[in-house]
Amino acid sequence: MHTSHADSPPTSPERRPATLPTGLLALCSALLLALVAVEWRPLLDLDGDISRTTHRWAVEEPGLTQTSRILTDWVWDPWTMRVLCGVAVALLVWRYAARWTAMWLVLTVAVGTALQQGLKAALDRARPVWPDPVDSAHFAAFPSGHAMTATVVCGLLLWLLHRHGVGRALWRAALTVAVVSVIGVGLTRVWLGVHWPTDVLGGWLFGALVVTAAVGIHKRLHP
Numbered sequence: 001m002h003t004s005h006a007d008s009p010p011t012s013p014e015r016r017p018a019t020l021p022t023g024l025l026a027l028c029s030a031l032l033l034a035l036v037a038v039e040w041r042p043l044l045d046l047d048g049d050i051s052r053t054t055h056r057w058a059v060e061e062p063g064l065t066q067t068s069r070i071l072t073d074w075v076w077d078p079w080t081m082r083v084l085c086g087v088a089v090a091l092l093v094w095r096y097a098a099r100w101t102a103m104w105l106v107l108t109v110a111v112g113t114a115l116q117q118g119l120k121a122a123l124d125r126a127r128p129v130w131p132d133p134v135d136s137a138h139f140a141a142f143p144s145g146h147a148m149t150a151t152v153v154c155g156l157l158l159w160l161l162h163r164h165g166v167g168r169a170l171w172r173a174a175l176t177v178a179v180v181s182v183i184g185v186g187l188t189r190v191w192l193g194v195h196w197p198t199d200v201l202g203g204w205l206f207g208a209l210v211v212t213a214a215v216g217i218h219k220r221l222h223p
Helices: 018-036 041-060 062-075 080-095 099-123 147-165 168-191 197-221
Strands: none
Touching: 018 099, 018 197, 041 062, 041 147, 041 168, 041 197, 062 168, 080 099, 080 147, 099 197, 147 168, 147 197, 168 197
């Protein structure tokens, strides 16, 4: 007896790992990493042009610069993001009894931090240096830890909210806050002259890569 393919239930997209987005992000991340590592001149020139322009603006606009410093040091700081992640972990354990997902969240953020620090140590890219700096930062430049941490934490929390089926108003508010935070923290790092634009782009790309890979693993191991 012939069995039609229509008799078989379709594979749920929720159970299928997001291999295509992960692969594209991995490719883009690797390409940017290679260009930065070999110090590709057109990219470095673009970095320099943008950074010199934004630094001049930062010196001329002390009020906006001070606001950027407050946002980047307190509101969008990596430790603020990790505290937010900790609150989410507590809610997952105590309200939803989702211990597996809570552990997955902690491990993913930890892996993102380890990847970030490993890339910084491997490339050891120097930060911009100015005769009249408006801010300072430590460690190597690529990728931006602020941009990568915000991308990882906000991306994971957005996915968890979507997975738990939150209301439309809450979802839109969370999405708006996440997008503003991820883009905003990257812009403040360039404005304050402590990162090259490609450092921020690298933080966004590698952060998004960590999120898509982690979500794919979660869907496969704990659908």
